[in-house]
Amino acid sequence: DAGVTQSPTHLIKTRGQQVTLRCSPKSGHDTVSWYQQALGQGPQFIFQYYEEEERQRGNFPDRFSGHQFPNYSSELNVNALLLGDSALYLCASRPGTGNYGYTFGSGTRLTVV
């Protein structure tokens, strides 16, 4: 049983560019959340998708946007990249809207130069 799958694993982008990160949730999970983990910090909540809609958003600018597809997979898009966007981006999934432990992917390491 595959867990949460994220692609790519590593990415290097230039400041000002745009990036798209992808996530396939664990089988049976329909709720997807994205987190940003900067070096030495805990993961920070970006937003959550359920039924193809953004349900909740953290304190991130509009440069961060997302999408959820009918098969529950999700994308995170970041426009106008800044050096400070360099981080590990984690996707997490869980079933339904209940309060269950999330399953995390291994993340995408984004480096902005």
Next chain:
Amino acid sequence: DQQVKQNSPSLSVQEGRISILNCDYTNSMFDYFLWYKKYPAEGPTFLISISSIKDKNEDGRFTVFLNKSAKHLSLHIVPSQPGDSAVYFCAASGSSGGSNYKLTFGKGTLLTVNP
């Protein structure tokens, strides 16, 4: 403003002894707490959780204690094993108001278990 705080960046214990990791929170709306373990180059792995209606939850070698009045929780690992060496994150969420299940994480504690 950090709502979940792990004040010990690191902890070192001997194999077989008890490891105690601590976590404090400030938001009284939090009512569900989780511990995650993270190895390098991997995503966080769910370890154990506790609801605010309980003060203790046990799963094998792992026990989480919750003191709501002090807004404090702790994770006990007994006995500690070298394979437990990892970064441990405390996380909290609030279930009131419908779908408010986002996780708020602490900065993590690096646990090293020495053979």
